[in-house]
Amino acid sequence: MKDMADNLFITLVTIMTIALSILIASAGGLLFVNAGDVMNGWKKGIRIMAYITPETRESDVAGLRETLAKMSGVRDVRFISRQEGLESLKAQMKRQMSLIDNLDINPLPDAFEIFMNPEEQTFEKIETLAARVSALDSVDDVEYGQAWIGRFTQVFNLFKFIGITMGILFFMVTVFIISNTIRLALYSRRDEIQIMRLVGATDGFIQVPSYIAGLIQGAVGGMVGLIALYIGYLAISANIEKNFSSYVIHIRFLPWNVVLGIIVYSVFVGWLGCFLSLRQFLKNN
Amino acid sequence: MSELTKKHPIVRMFHVYKRYGAKNALADVSLDIDFNEWVFVTGPSGAGKSTLLKLMYRGETVSEGQILVDGSNLIRVPQGQVPMLRRKFGVIFQDFKLIQTKTAYENVALVLEVAGLKPQLVRKKAQNVLRQAGMEDKMNQYPPSLSGGEQQRVAVARAIVGDPKIILADEPTGSLDSRSAAIIMDLLKGYQSRGATIIIATHDKEILSRTNQRIIYLENGRVMDHGMRTDVERNE
Numbered sequence A: 001m002k003d004m005a006d007n008l009f010i011t012l013v014t015i016m017t018i019a020l021s022i023l024i025a026s027a028g029g030l031l032f033v034n035a036g037d038v039m040n041g042w043k044k045g046i047r048i049m050a051y052i053t054p055e056t057r058e059s060d061v062a063g064l065r066e067t068l069a070k071m072s073g074v075r076d077v078r079f080i081s082r083q084e085g086l087e088s089l090k091a092q093m094k095r096q097m098s099l100i101d102n103l104d105i106n107p108l109p110d111a112f113e114i115f116m117n118p119e120e121q122t123f124e125k126i127e128t129l130a131a132r133v134s135a136l137d138s139v140d141d142v143e144y145g146q147a148w149i150g151r152f153t154q155v156f157n158l159f160k161f162i163g164i165t166m167g168i169l170f171f172m173v174t175v176f177i178i179s180n181t182i183r184l185a186l187y188s189r190r191d192e193i194q195i196m197r198l199v200g201a202t203d204g205f206i207q208v209p210s211y212i213a214g215l216i217q218g219a220v221g222g223m224v225g226l227i228a229l230y231i232g233y234l235a236i237s238a239n240i241e242k243n244f245s246s247y248v249i250h251i252r253f254l255p256w257n258v259v260l261g262i263i264v265y266s267v268f269v270g271w272l273g274c275f276l277s278l279r280q281f282l283k284n285n
Numbered sequence B: 001m002s003e004l005t006k007k008h009p010i011v012r013m014f015h016v017y018k019r020y021g022a023k024n025a026l027a028d029v030s031l032d033i034d035f036n037e038w039v040f041v042t043g044p045s046g047a048g049k050s051t052l053l054k055l056m057y058r059g060e061t062v063s064e065g066q067i068l069v070d071g072s073n074l075i076r077v078p079q080g081q082v083p084m085l086r087r088k089f090g091v092i093f094q095d096f097k098l099i100q101t102k103t104a105y106e107n108v109a110l111v112l113e114v115a116g117l118k119p120q121l122v123r124k125k126a127q128n129v130l131r132q133a134g135m136e137d138k139m140n141q142y143p144p145s146l147s148g149g150e151q152q153r154v155a156v157a158r159a160i161v162g163d164p165k166i167i168l169a170d171e172p173t174g175s176l177d178s179r180s181a182a183i184i185m186d187l188l189k190g191y192q193s194r195g196a197t198i199i200i201a202t203h204d205k206e207i208l209s210r211t212n213q214r215i216i217y218l219e220n221g222r223v224m225d226h227g228m229r230t231d232v233e234r235n236e
């Protein structure tokens, strides 16, 4: 502690460095959390419609249902009879009712509505499943709208990749800066450390103040970064709620376990910075 | 010390060499120092006095030869045990080597904290030894606000607080006036009377001329004389 006070400037620089990198990284995290929310909302709407050939016998329909339900990535299968299809079509097109009312025959085929497991709704998986369904003999045609979400997923994944890469880069830069500031602090304590060794101090004893300083700097830096992020979040979400209906976009802060994780992470970064500089310093001095 | 007393060496050196590059700081040094003995090490500047002391507490390692301290061979002491070895010694320097950012008391207490003593015991022992050194009143001052003599008294207190078996003093009076020097020597004598071995490197003529203790004379890294004062005078 006394150590940190002696090197107040260095300590502040270290804390600000950690805070800044935590702020940037967790702002990225916040963006992904909310983009992920939006995507999941869209994904819930994804379903594949499989239209059954008119020749299919009623007895075969149950078998087809089994086959579809067993396909990988399928969460649920719902049968929509041609009558049911017509009803919902009528409901959707009340204005043009007369047109449909005048139909003598039902032009719609029977269909299965296939819902996918949310975690398997990547663009590729949707396409593969659709292809496999349409390859079935008794399936006439397959329809899956909103395939553009798949494209969006790809872009999202690209951003995720960039984000993770940046995160690793930030991690290395932060560790580097911390280990350097701690090394500076150690150099300013060089005489003291030599004297401590002279009177029989173990390396462990000598390291304790540096580790305490590193851990505190990490924790404080992490918290300052998160507080800054939270202030930014409040400002932005207030702005969004003023301009959009909150039904359209609801942004939320990082969940508490992520917040906790970020603090643990920044403490770890502080520890690692210490570990690296101490190992080198004690070997050479 | 009577010649008839049976002697036990606490420090033994066998054909010790210490080289810095091509230079022999010490060459073929063999000597014994007994339990509870008081020994001066002297010789001209650069003779190897400081090096001799450093080798004993493994501030440096020998280039060749063997050193036994209190029965353990220093070559065989693993790096992790060096702190334990250091606790057998109290070391005193010409430039005091006090931690400038710690008070006199904290400097002394550090030795005991390092050894893992309980806080109450640390306080008791550190205060006690500072009182012996006559530094009780100034124990909460920082070294820069103390005179040289006072700083060296703190350094002596630090050297003896852990009850080490051996005191190594490298020119302990080198930067002190003769009155302060006398106080330091008295403190060390007091500590010797409690059973410790005292090894002092010095070229202080005044101190050497008044002693009847053994004087080891070094020149160019070699022991020229193990003898008593009269022998040294013959060499000069």
Ligand SMILES: Nc1ncnc2c1ncn2[C@@H]1O[C@H](COP(=O)(O)OP(=O)(O)O)[C@@H](O)[C@H]1O
Residues within 6 Å of the ligand: B020, B023, B024, B025, B043, B044, B045, B046, B047, B048, B049, B050, B051, B052
């Ligand atoms: N760390 C070192 N590196 C190189 N040479 C050294 C080192 N320490 C001591 N020496 C050399 O070893 C010799 C003995 O030094 P030292 O033991 O300090 O002598 P003294 O204390 O008797 O004045 C000197 O010639 C000195 O220059």
Ligand SMILES: [Mg+2]
Residues within 6 Å of the ligand: B049, B050, B051, B170
């Ligand atoms: Mg010297």
